[in-house]
Amino acid sequence: MKYILLMSGMKVGVESYLAWSQKDRDAHMAVLQRIARELTASGEFVATQGLAVPQEAKVVRGEKSAMPVTDGVFPESKEFLLGYWIVDVATPERAYAIAGRISAAPGPGGVPTNVPIEVRGFASYPEVASSSSEEITRGAKRI
Amino acid sequence: MKFILMMTGKMADWDEYTKWSKEDLERNVTFMRAFSKELKDSGVFVATEGLAAPGEAKIVRAGKDGEPITDGVFPESKEFLAGYWIIDVESPEQAYKIAARASTAPGPGGKPGRMPIEVRQVLSGHADLGL
Secondary structure (H helix, E strand, C coil), X not given: CEEEEEEEXXXXXXXXXXXXXXXXXXXXXXXXXXXXXXXXXXXCEEEEEEECCHHHCEEEEECCCCCEEEXXXXXXXXXXXXXXXXXXXXXXXXXXXXXXXXXXXECHHHCECCCCEEEEEECCCHHHXXXXXXXXXXXXXXX | CEEEEEEEECHHHHHHHCCCXXXXXXXHHHHXXXXXXXXXXXXXXXXXXXXXXXXXXXXXXXXXXXXXXXXXXXXXXXXXXXXXXXXXXXXXXXXXXXXXXXXXXXXXXXXXXXCCEEEEEECCCCHHHXX
């Protein structure tokens, strides 16, 4: 079963992260590296991606002409995706355990960040489903 | 440059979506399939995923003993990730253009949904994680 573990934060959280000492950052990354290595070794690792800081984020809507309308104004409370891990595990509990370990990665002074990690499953994706319309509909409903 | 295009929605949006007619759903899915094919054909496609409905979403925090603490209670205003595309393009403007196209995916009655698509640069590779 594939799960995606989403780490999000508000702009202020990102700003405080950027103010961490190099030592704190190294200690944090060392734990995330160990987790990534272990997931690779156990065959549970699928993908991970870190996103650039949210200061550059844009929201795009398509106009009638399909020309993009961009905007970069967000409410202060907006949660930005910071990064994610995709894991392929035997049970949801295993996904929660991995998320718990990521959440326990050390922050300033070695204290666990306790950052909340959102754990979500995947929809059966219509692109890979057979082309019968019934299956497409079923796939779409689960998105 | 790699960018991620994210579709998000509130729980209420999912409830709406499950009420779409079969015809509307098919029209939307046909668009999405054609869109993915275009991205692949033009060589900018990296990855795409659709997420399961947020009814099963959990938030996990580490407890003191390292055991995960799970919770599935979210504020109504919470924006959930619905799906994403990762593309590899020459410029942010190209990413915005592609996002705008995703935003025009048809909604009920075939009208463009004009869904907001969040565009963010992704860090190339994950050298910091040793990957």
